[in-house]
Amino acid sequence: MLAWKSVSISRMGQEIFSDISLEIGQGKIVSLVGPSGCGKTTLLMIAAGLMDADSGSLECGFRNPGMVFQEPRLLPWKRAGDNMAFGLVARGQKSIDFRCRIEALAATLGLDRRDLDKYPHELSGGMRQRVALGRALVIEPDLLLLDEPFSALDIGLRQELQDLLVRQISERGLTAVFITHDLVEAARISDVIVVMDRHPRGIVYQHAMPGIPGCRPERDIFSAVGDLLAVPVVARAFRAQDIEKL
Amino acid sequence: MGVVKDIAVYFWSVWGALVGLFLFVALWEAGHAVYGDFILPAPADALARFGDFVHDGSAVSAASDTAIRAIGGFAVSGLIGSLVGVMAGLSITAARAVRPVVTVLLGIPPIAWIVLALLWFGPTGMTPMFTVIVTSIPITFAGAVEGTRTLDRDLEDMARIFRATRLRIFVDVHLPHILSYLFPAWITALGMAWKVAVMAELLATSDGIGARMATARVNLDMAATMAWIVATVGLLLMVEYLVLEPLKRRTETWRQRPAGHGNSSQMRRM
Numbered sequence A: 001m002l003a004w005k006s007v008s009i010s011r012m013g014q015e016i017f018s019d020i021s022l023e024i025g026q027g028k029i030v031s032l033v034g035p036s037g038c039g040k041t042t043l044l045m046i047a048a049g050l051m052d053a054d055s056g057s058l059e060c061g062f063r064n065p066g067m068v069f070q071e072p073r074l075l076p077w078k079r080a081g082d083n084m085a086f087g088l089v090a091r092g093q094k095s096i097d098f099r100c101r102i103e104a105l106a107a108t109l110g111l112d113r114r115d116l117d118k119y120p121h122e123l124s125g126g127m128r129q130r131v132a133l134g135r136a137l138v139i140e141p142d143l144l145l146l147d148e149p150f151s152a153l154d155i156g157l158r159q160e161l162q163d164l165l166v167r168q169i170s171e172r173g174l175t176a177v178f179i180t181h182d183l184v185e186a187a188r189i190s191d192v193i194v195v196m197d198r199h200p201r202g203i204v205y206q207h208a209m210p211g212i213p214g215c216r217p218e219r220d221i222f223s224a225v226g227d228l229l230a231v232p233v234v235a236r237a238f239r240a241q242d243i244e245k246l
Numbered sequence B: 001m002g003v004v005k006d007i008a009v010y011f012w013s014v015w016g017a018l019v020g021l022f023l024f025v026a027l028w029e030a031g032h033a034v035y036g037d038f039i040l041p042a043p044a045d046a047l048a049r050f051g052d053f054v055h056d057g058s059a060v061s062a063a064s065d066t067a068i069r070a071i072g073g074f075a076v077s078g079l080i081g082s083l084v085g086v087m088a089g090l091s092i093t094a095a096r097a098v099r100p101v102v103t104v105l106l107g108i109p110p111i112a113w114i115v116l117a118l119l120w121f122g123p124t125g126m127t128p129m130f131t132v133i134v135t136s137i138p139i140t141f142a143g144a145v146e147g148t149r150t151l152d153r154d155l156e157d158m159a160r161i162f163r164a165t166r167l168r169i170f171v172d173v174h175l176p177h178i179l180s181y182l183f184p185a186w187i188t189a190l191g192m193a194w195k196v197a198v199m200a201e202l203l204a205t206s207d208g209i210g211a212r213m214a215t216a217r218v219n220l221d222m223a224a225t226m227a228w229i230v231a232t233v234g235l236l237l238m239v240e241y242l243v244l245e246p247l248k249r250r251t252e253t254w255r256q257r258p259a260g261h262g263n264s265s266q267m268r269r270m
Helices: A040-048 A080-084 A086-090 A095-108 A125-137 A155-172 A183-189 A218-230 A232-245 B002-039 B043-056 B058-090 B092-107 B110-121 B126-149 B153-161 B166-204 B209-218 B222-251 B264-269
Strands: A002-011 A014-024 A029-033 A055-060 A065-068 A143-147 A175-180 A192-197 A202-208
Touching (some): A014 A055, A040 A065, A080 A086, A155 A183, A218 A232, B043 B058, B043 B222, B058 B092, B058 B209, B092 B126, B126 B166, B209 B222
Parallel strands (some): A065 A143
Antiparallel strands (some): A002 A055, A192 A202
16 A cells, blocks of 8 residues: 655745645556646655655555656666666666566567667667666566656557556556546546646545546546546646646 | 677778878878978978887887876876766865866966976976876866766666665766766877877976977977877877777767767767
8 A cells, every 4th residue: 555644745945735645555556637736746756765755654565666757767878678677687686587577578568679789869769668667567566656657759659558558557466656647548547536736735636437447448538537627626727737838 | 790890890980080181191291392391391201200210219218108107197187087076076065166276277277387397396207297197187077077967866766766776876877977978088188198298298308209309309300300299199099099989989889879870979079
């Protein structure tokens, strides 16, 4: 179980959010959606142990978190295969022991052997994000933290990687926290949608999606999004975002 | 097989450089044709004279004296400048404190250092060596500070999430980045080291290439002067293209385009 308990945090004298509580059950995919600046990424950073809350606490029953960022964050001086192995090497494993595992996982992610020998600058954006996904999955995580991993990709590729991700998550029985701007993406791949807003700050709405992530018909996804947007607090959160875009 | 291909590609890239070099020699020859032997001896004469120096052994002994001073001084300044620079880069306060000192050091012309060194060390080999050290430390220092100040915090966060130890974060995440800044600085410093060493020798010592040039000047021996210039440049090119450049290629394959376009980093430097 992963739980933030009345967590507050501020940086440089500015409050990012205060008194947020959220619990994520075992084996669930939870999406955090909301306008930029509402503190989604900060929430994830606290869970990853990269930021400390000013008050409140984090309860984390997971031992082995993996993370994928908005940018691939690959080491430019390491080949794709070595980048994928980064977490394993950091844990002191030998390359003979995991070579095959990396290649097998790479194949399911749509990367062949030749891609693994390339440097990140020789790969396309989608390929790089596959490598980053592989790096997070190969350590056999029990919790996956995803910070808008597909937002920089074009729509077709995005959907392909979403399917790939959901398949991996369900096969491995992972728990995942997924940040996105995109309500449709959230409705497609998550069990629970958590809507955050800036005014009022914090979590404004939670919605459990029926059915199995990744297996929902498009029709249901769009009607769920329609229903969500009919809720006043959700509509407000997303309208604010639209105004910002203009 | 791959190694053979790499070497072949490397030497092929030398052709381009040779074209420029021959063009330069042609210009030199033209200058000789216009101004005559006394002002500008022919390249062939200079080379012949250089051949004589190689024969009687004076070329090797002069070059090795100069090389020890230049490379030794460069090594000391590379070590100190890089280490202190990395430390300064890690702390903003230290960087602020050291930066004006570096600016002052960079501002002092090498010739002023030679005068100081002459007074301190007299006409010994220490004078060129010291001058090389003080003039190239600011360069390596600045490279190290710049590399350390621009470290990628996002990559560091990533490494921490994947439970990399501090040592691994340094070796795998920070060091390659810092090296990519240090290498060009080292190459610049080494090029400078030769010139400064020869200059200091010319004024301060009785051996080394610089001292030979001083002798040639006194004797108004233009061919010998040109021969020693050729020797200096030859040494510099040898060190750069046989040692530093291959080393740089090895450590920076990740930055280069696939084979055939490997000259981009060289061009940038030029």
